[in-house]
Amino acid sequence: MLGQMQQAPLLLTDILRHALRNSADQEIVTRLVEGGMHRYTFADAGKRIAQLAHALTDMGIGMGDRVGVIGWNTHRQLELYYALAGIGAVCHTINPRLGPENAGYVMAHAGDKAVFYDATFAPLAAGLAPHLKSVEHYVEMCPEGQVTEVPIETQSYEALIAGKAEEYDWPTFDENTACAMCYTSGTTGKPKGVLYSHRSLVLQCIVSALPNSLGCEQGDVCLPVVPMFHVNAWGVPYTALLLGMKLVMPGPGLDGPSLHELIVKEEVTYALGVPTVWQGLLAHVEGNNLDFGKLKYSLIGGSALSEQLIRGYDKYGVKCRQGWGMTEMSPLGTINVEPEGFYDLPIEERVKRQIKQGPAVPFVDMRIVDKEGTKLAHDGEAEGHLQVRGPWIIDTYYGFEENALTKDGWFDTGDVAVIHPDGVMQITDRAKDVIKSGGEWISSIDIENAALNHPAVMQAAALGMHHPKWDERPLLVIQLKPGQEADFKEVQEFVNKQLPKISAVDDVQVVDEIPLGATGKVLKTKLREHFKDYTLPTAA
Amino acid sequence: MLGQMQQAPLLLTDILRHALRNSADQEIVTRLVEGGMHRYTFADAGKRIAQLAHALTDMGIGMGDRVGVIGWNTHRQLELYYALAGIGAVCHTINPRLGPENAGYVMAHAGDKAVFYDATFAPLAAGLAPHLKSVEHYVEMCPEGQVTEVPIETQSYEALIAGKAEEYDWPTFDENTACAMCYTSGTTGKPKGVLYSHRSLVLQCIVSALPNSLGCEQGDVCLPVVPMFHVNAWGVPYTALLLGMKLVMPGPGLDGPSLHELIVKEEVTYALGVPTVWQGLLAHVEGNNLDFGKLKYSLIGGSALSEQLIRGYDKYGVKCRQGWGMTEMSPLGTINVEPEGFYDLPIEERVKRQIKQGPAVPFVDMRIVDKEGTKLAHDGEAEGHLQVRGPWIIDTYYGFEENALTKDGWFDTGDVAVIHPDGVMQITDRAKDVIKSGGEWISSIDIENAALNHPAVMQAAALGMHHPKWDERPLLVIQLKPGQEADFKEVQEFVNKQLPKISAVDDVQVVDEIPLGATGKVLKTKLREHFKDYTLPTAA
Ligand SMILES: Nc1ncnc2c1ncn2[C@@H]1O[C@H](COP(=O)(O)OP(=O)(O)OP(=O)(O)O)[C@@H](O)[C@H]1O
Ligand SMILES: Nc1ncnc2c1ncn2[C@@H]1O[C@H](COP(=O)(O)OP(=O)(O)OP(=O)(O)O)[C@@H](O)[C@H]1O
Ligand SMILES: [Mg+2]
Ligand SMILES: [Mg+2]
Known part of the structure; x- marks a missing residue:
């Protein structure tokens, strides 16, 4: 017997709508690629997202079309996230650091119909253009009249959206519709494409917003240092709007001094990024006798959080929270939120837990298995191949015929781990690096x-x-x-x-x-x- | 184009699994119907839920079967919630205060196959039995050997589950499968049945657990005074397990002194209930020069929260949060979580906002319309019929042929409201009472x-x-x-x-x-x- 409740699809548009309704005056601040700062409200963003959706539609982009984006974390890329998803198209974020060969490979593989790029990456885009058959439009994310001179036909983002209507009648469709796409970072071979659905991103967004996941609180100011081309900046562009948090976008300024300035001036309380970035920032702050302003938490993931980093930040009263995830997991797998009373413990005790990857978030199932696929105990002793399943975990890589799962439906992460009796998971290695x-x-x-x-x-x-x-x-x-x-x-x-x-x-x-x-x-x-x-x- | 993520259904079993994995040692405390207190951990509950699922299966209860429950908020009813849902059956909670005629009506209407009742309601169950054709089993939720003498064949809950296996291999099924059922309170006519699905309850549970919904925090101790027969105690039996919160069950003790004792002894920080209960509790505390221990929040809904109650609790440092919802909404519609810096305002300013019903939670859409169904402005002035839609809002009442929606897919709440420009909704009346x-x-x-x-x-x-x-x-x-x-x-x-x-x-x-x-x-x-x-x- 089925329940008799409404069949309302879970769409990213619902998150945008919620943000505009309940937090219209909240702020988004961006360090611009073209220099200077940009600030506006959720309400302003909503209008520009509608304008962009009209522009995209006028360009002939619609349901199922992939659009490549090569850019820093900015308000413009945020607008692309929502406008593309809103019209049923797919926002394919590209990691420019992959190098031209890999970037060209993923764009051709995805079959991108248009490419949006930041000025920084104009040479990259222009260099790739001759090899990209599928791309019909190039847009530089810059003000009108400031397009970088390159030997391709291109236009400025601001000119593109100027004058369009500031409302858009967002369509409703199947919640399993694709909305975003990201290729793995290619540390272990050619990057493989992961195609996210509205359902998977909405669910991972709500779950990551829980108090025992990211643990953001009312009034938090959020800084995603993790790039928007790295698994959707771990979902922060969605979570911030869902929770009505002020969002601070670092643009191209990922060096210690730029980040530090942003954290202090914008009163950032919650920042997210990979360990190398936190290392650079810590060195800058230590070397110049600075502090971290109002920063309370840094969520660190992508590779292992070291004891040294935990201790380094602890001296400044900044709490390091470790997260573990993968491109294939949208990316959220575990977050090591501190148990109650944790900060009453001495640092010696705390680091022991903080260097672990943490307990799984709700709806993510984890198990460890041996070479033969036999399930191992979660006893903190047995070490095995970590496998996962859940509503925001990959089924099939883009363009592959066969799914990426074991016969019984689990995804093998390629990581080797121990699971402790309290549910806390600890990565010991990548299977290839063991x-x-x-x-x-x-x-x-x-x-x-x-x-x-x-x-x-x-x-x-x-x-x-x-x-x-x-x-x-x-x-x-x-x-x-x-x-x-x-x-x-x-x-x-x-x-x-x-x-x-x-x-x-x-x-x-x-x-x-x-x-x-x-x-x-x-x-x-x-x-x-x-x-x-x-x-x-x-x-x- | 569809995304390529796993099709994992959202099931209540996932919440149970998460609780057992990540918060096995967390406590559930119950004031027993048979007297005394009962305490156990999530892990213990998990074992008994498995035992109960085996017992239910042995009784021939399975997918789609409705099972009536007439009881106070106790650990046993909690076990029924999860065991019934876990095996694909439907937990039909019955409000004993409806009186025998109405209670009998809803049980016959639902076609309950078994009935679980507390000792308090043994006479009610026995009195109804001759009229209930569908019921094959009666179980009193009591220790072995303590069954109340009644002229029906019945057995004790504890005897029923004793000796069963403590693990259950929970099945997987369509997330739209029905899992719970509740009839409206019948203030405006005959009660009508609402049939919840796993999907609808899981989604409302995650969303109500967000920091800007209920706003529960790590370490909160939760007391649902709102009965489990009143829209699933507003979802708290799910939310507490999802967030790993200590859960305190008041059993039959809903009078001021009993509640007060529980709040102080169990260090309750977050309690939920209807205004009349809060009134009784306040009178008791005021009259006896007591305090509220560690209580920080009381979430009040079901009918309007009065200024007098807000002020009364404010004197004791307890924050009243208003929620609005309906049986037809699972029940969550709005929660008036205080904006940042709210408690820096003087009480005169605060009450003005607190007496409003609040902004809609994510994924609930609200609109107000006039008699003709024309949409009215959300300007804080226009007053109209409040209509809603979303993934945990009713489509069709149980046993009805036609859906309960307007032609364009909205559910009319029967309430009259104003919506302010900041999204805050304020009920002015029921349409019938205007x-x-x-x-x-x-x-x-x-x-x-x-x-x-x-x-x-x-x-x-x-x-x-x-x-x-x-x-x-x-x-x-x-x-x-x-x-x-x-x-x-x-x-x-x-x-x-x-x-x-x-x-x-x-x-x-x-x-x-x-x-x-x-x-x-x-x-x-x-x-x-x-x-x-x-x-x-x-x-x-
Ligand atoms: N907190 C963490 N601790 C240790 N390792 C981590 C952590 N977070 C992520 N990782 C590692 O990063 C991997 C996921 O990274 P990502 O999806 O960005 O691409 P990649 O695995 O580096 O690239 P590719 O799959 O193309 O080789 C995980 O499988 C794990 O090995
Ligand atoms: N915070 C609140 N302020 C004012 N009214 C509220 C609030 N919360 C709930 N209500 C009222 O309660 C109604 C929902 O109650 P419920 O679903 O328990 O049954 P009922 O409407 O009282 O019963 P029936 O529909 O059978 O007449 C809402 O429609 C609204 O009128
Ligand atoms: Mg990988
Ligand atoms: Mg009603």
């Missing part, structure tokens, strides 16, 4: 965390290197902080003291720069190439 | 609020009485506080001073007791009967 020593698995994250605790270490990466007896043994690669020197032996001792014997690193090597991928993650593939002729001293 | 004076509408809620401000007034009801010139003019009926006396003329002056001239009451009458309906609302139908031969002095 160091296999004498039949046991060594966590490279544990080693890297230990290394980052060293005052001279800026970046760290542990690699499993061939060993004749143990199969693999860990090599620690470090990048030093500018102007710092370090004694390899001393670093090795410092690190090994913190680790169980089996995880003790066999050697330490320094490189000038540990290569980072398009989303600020260590590129172990590149690093492995660099060390392909290296032999561990213990293996000689 | 006082029509010379072509204008007078709000009976305004008059009642003004009357309740009088120190001697306990309950108030405004009725539109026939008037030869104006069509109708307001009569104010009051019930005095115990031991209080009042001069009619003085009350009339006191009230009229607070009202616009057109709303000034033409007369005041005192009754011993204003009749309340099954959910603590003034029964105007009864009151009108009482005054059917009365003539206004101004009409003579």
Whole structure:
């Protein structure tokens, strides 16, 4: 027997409508690509989103069309998010740091019909244009008359929307309609496309807005440092409107000084981003004797949050919350919201929990399995392949015939994890990066965390290197902080003291720069190439 | 084009699973019907819910079967909520205060296959049994060996579940499957059945858990005084598990002293109920020089929250939040969460907002229309019939052929309201109770609020009485506080001073007791009967 309630689809338009109705006067502040700041209200945004929807419709863009966006976090990209979704089109955000080859690949693969780009990326767009058959329109997200001179036919965003009607009669359609698209960051191969639906993003938005998920509160001012091309800036452009929070968009200014200025001036209380960004910001604040203004929380995810970062921010009263997710998960999987009374504990106790990835949010199911796919216990001991399922988790990659799931319907994350009895999940590694020593698995994250605790270490990466007896043994690669020197032996001792014997690193090597991928993650593939002729001293 | 995310149904089982995984040690405390207190953890509840599901299955109850429940808010009823929904059956909660005739009517109408009742309601159940053809099983929610002697075949709940397996392999099914059922309180006619789906209750649960809806926070201890037979206790049995909040169940103790004891001993921070309950509790605390312990919020809905109640609780530092909803809305429509900085305002300013019903929660759409169905402005001036739509709003009453909606898909609430430009909605009356004076509408809620401000007034009801010139003019009926006396003329002056001239009451009458309906609302139908031969002095 079915219930007899209304069949109202869950659409992103409902979030916009709610924001306009209940928080019309709330502010969105943007550091502009063209220089200066831009401020307006949700109500103003609503009008421009309607104008943009009219412009898109006039360009012949409609249901199911993919539109590429290569840009910084700005109010204009926010407008694209809502206008495209609102008319049933698909906002395909492109990570410019992927490099022209990969960017061109994903745009061709997605079959983008139009491309919106920031001035910064005009050369990238223009360079790709000759190879992109599907693209009919190019638009630079800039003021009228300020289009960067490039050898393609293009127009300015502001001219495009100027004069259009400020209301749009948003259509209603199936909540499973596609609305956004993002390719994985390609750290482990060619990027693969994930096609989000209204339903999946609305649900992940509501759930991430719960007090025991992101934990945003009334009056929070939200700064998504995480790019809008990195899994929809983790959904913040939706969550902020749902909760009526002031939204601060950093534009191209992702360096320490720019972010710091924004946090202090705009009274940011809740910021989100990957560890490398938080590292840069912390160094700036420490180096210049500054503070973090009203910042209360930084949500950190995308790669592991280190003890060193937690301690660094703790000194300033900023609480680091770790989140774990994936492009394939929209991205929300776990958030390590502190249990009640957590901040009464001493920091030594707290870091132990904070370096874990956290408990799953509602409606996300997690399990760990062994090589054969047998379910392992959630006892904090067993380590296995982490698999997930839920309403905002991928079924099938874009353009693939077969789904991406196990026979019994779970998605294998490619991560290796332990699940504790209280539901808290802890990633020990990517399956590809796990160091296999004498039949046991060594966590490279544990080693890297230990290394980052060293005052001279800026970046760290542990690699499993061939060993004749143990199969693999860990090599620690470090990048030093500018102007710092370090004694390899001393670093090795410092690190090994913190680790169980089996995880003790066999050697330490320094490189000038540990290569980072398009989303600020260590590129172990590149690093492995660099060390392909290296032999561990213990293996000689 | 459809998105390519997993098609995971939204089921109440997911909320239970989440609670067991992330908050296994959280507590549920119940004042037992059989006397004494009962405490256990979410983990314990999970086991008993599984046991109950096995027992129900063994009784032949399955997908689509309706099971009647006549009981107080207890852990056993909570178990029924989840076990019935989990196996795809329908939990039909019955309001015992409806009286035997109405209770029998709704049970027969629903076609309940089994009935679970508390000892208090054994006579009611036994009395109805001969008339209920569909019921195959009676279960008293009591310990083994303590079944009340009644002339029907019955068994004890504890014996029923004893020894069953403590795990249940919950099935997966369409999220639109029915899971719960509630009849309207019948203040305006025969009760009508509303059949909730998993989808509708899950969505209303997540949305009510948002920080700008109920506004519960980590560490809150939740007391649903609102009965579980009154629109699922406004969803609290779901929300508490979703957020991992300690849940305190008042059982049959809804009087001031019992509630007060529970609030203080169990350190309740967030309580929910109808105004009459809050009135009783306040009188008890005031009369005995007590305080409210750790209580921070009382969410008040079901009928209008009065200024007098807001002020009464404000003195004790307890914040009154008004909610508005209906059985047909699962019930959540609006919650008047205070904007930022609200509590910096003086009380005079605050009450003006707090007596309003509040802004709509996300995904609920509201509009006001005139008699002809033309949409009216949300300008804080225009007053019209309030209509709603959204994913947890009724489509069709149980057993009806035609849907309950307007031609363009809205549900008419039967309420008359104003919507302010900031989205805040204010009920002025039920359409049936509106006082029509010379072509204008007078709000009976305004008059009642003004009357309740009088120190001697306990309950108030405004009725539109026939008037030869104006069509109708307001009569104010009051019930005095115990031991209080009042001069009619003085009350009339006191009230009229607070009202616009057109709303000034033409007369005041005192009754011993204003009749309340099954959910603590003034029964105007009864009151009108009482005054059917009365003539206004101004009409003579
Ligand atoms: N808090 C975290 N701690 C550790 N690892 C994390 C955390 N958050 C995310 N990750 C890692 O990032 C991955 C998801 O990243 P994303 O979807 O951006 O692309 P990618 O996996 O880096 O790229 P590709 O799949 O193309 O190789 C996770 O599978 C996990 O390995
Ligand atoms: N905060 C509130 N302020 C004023 N009225 C309220 C409030 N909350 C609920 N109500 C009234 O209660 C009604 C919903 O109550 P409910 O669904 O319990 O049954 P009922 O309408 O009283 O019964 P029936 O529909 O059978 O007559 C609303 O339509 C509204 O009139
Ligand atoms: Mg990946
Ligand atoms: Mg009603």
